[in-house]
Amino acid sequence: MENTMKRISANRFMRVAIVLAGFGIACGQQPTSASKAASQSKATRQVSLVDPVLQMEAFSLQIPADWIFEGTMVPGPSCAPLQNGVYRAVSPDGITQTKMLPGVSWSWGRTRQPYDTTAQKSNDCLEWAKEAPAADFLKYMAGVLQVEYVRDEPVPAPEMAQFQEKMRNNNQSFAARTPPGQPALTSKGDRANAIVRYKVNNIPVEEVLSATVLCNDAPQALIPRGFGHVHTCTGIVIRSRTRQGGLEAMRPVFDAVAKSILLNQQWMQKWTATVEETGARARAGGREDEARLLRLNGQMTAAHDVQIAQQRDMQDVTRRGTDMAMKSANEAMNARSGIAHDWADYALDQQNRMDPNTGKITKDSNAYSYTWVNEFGERKQTNEINYNPNGLLKGNWTLQMNVRN
Secondary structure (H helix, E strand, O other): OHHHHHHHHHHHHHHHHHHHHHHHHHHOOOOHHHHHHHHOOOOEEEEEEEEOOOOEEEEEEEEEOOOEEEEEEEEOOOOOOOEEEEEEEEOOOOOOEEEEOOOEEEEEEOOOOOOOOOOOOOOOOEOOOOOOOHHHHHHHHHHHHOOEEEEEEOOOHHHHHHHHHHHHHHHHHHHHHOOOOOOOOEEEEEEEEEEEEEEEOOEEEEEEEEEEEEEEEEEEEEEOOEEEEEEEEEEEEEEEEEEOOOHHHHHHHHHHHHHOOEEOHHHHHHHHHHHHHHHHHHHHHOHHHHHHHHHOOHHHHHHHHHHHHHHHHHHHHHHOHHHHHHOOHHHHHHHOOHHHHHHHHHHOOOEEEEOOOOOOEEEEOOOOOEEEEEOOOOEEEEOOOOOOOEOOEOOOEEEOEEOOO
């Protein structure tokens, strides 16, 4: 029994280390001194990725002072239920921007299965059963995002060497936390860059797609009914775009943003304590609470919708591939950035809604299913399907329509 508890504890805290290390590696996290040096080269401001459950800053980063920022922390899909960040920083012109998409994960091996065998299988993970090089994952994502793949771009040798050194350090840390006589969790990683093109409102843009793939081999992962040997990979993509012809001039800015990310140690301590508390309940409460241990931050279940929506969009793109090819080039190019915008909007709590009287599209909180607007521009949001403010509130109210980008 004691050995089992040690395995559970080691497994839990190594998973905490994985998500924090992985997010930092994907963003090119630098030491505090390097981040401050980068921020001094141009007028910048500090922004935060806030954990919506713990209500505190998880990470911070530096962006140009006049850019608009949105960001949050979301849990991963069912096969990799660990927190990761999603953000976007946009210049005043609305074209130049850098954003991190929600992670895309897949898992294989003796993986976790629900106790209820009649439960519907989740479709929020890719059905891949092997490690994928970052270059292959990047080409897959370029197809999902429907962008023109221009060329591969090598990751600078010093950056790749630093990346691999971080992976080695992480594996040493995992081994040190593993109880004697037990196989250690190991992690592999790869990076790749590519240049792509598409249009935003008929404006040609070029973009750097940067992919980081992290794969973990957990020989004693806790799963329902015991321990299994689980392989899990997560691909993280950062998109950095400008108007066509302006990419080289903006590279220093994009690099500075990506490398400025810093972990809030207080948040890490609190989140780790939350994981420990969840684990204690699992050990005391039996198999239902065991599932909560596997999910780590299970109280954020609702946020998994962003991953489900992401995968649904991937499948829709595949099914519509032939039809899309028959449409005009202009229509295709203008639609190409829609999927990624939808994923980011959903993760950042936004839904596009259109006023049927004026055709004006606004972004509202997707915490509410319905938005009413009157002739004065006043808005009323609700989740009640039968609610109608006409006769209750001042003005003539019209129900807005949910639309895609």
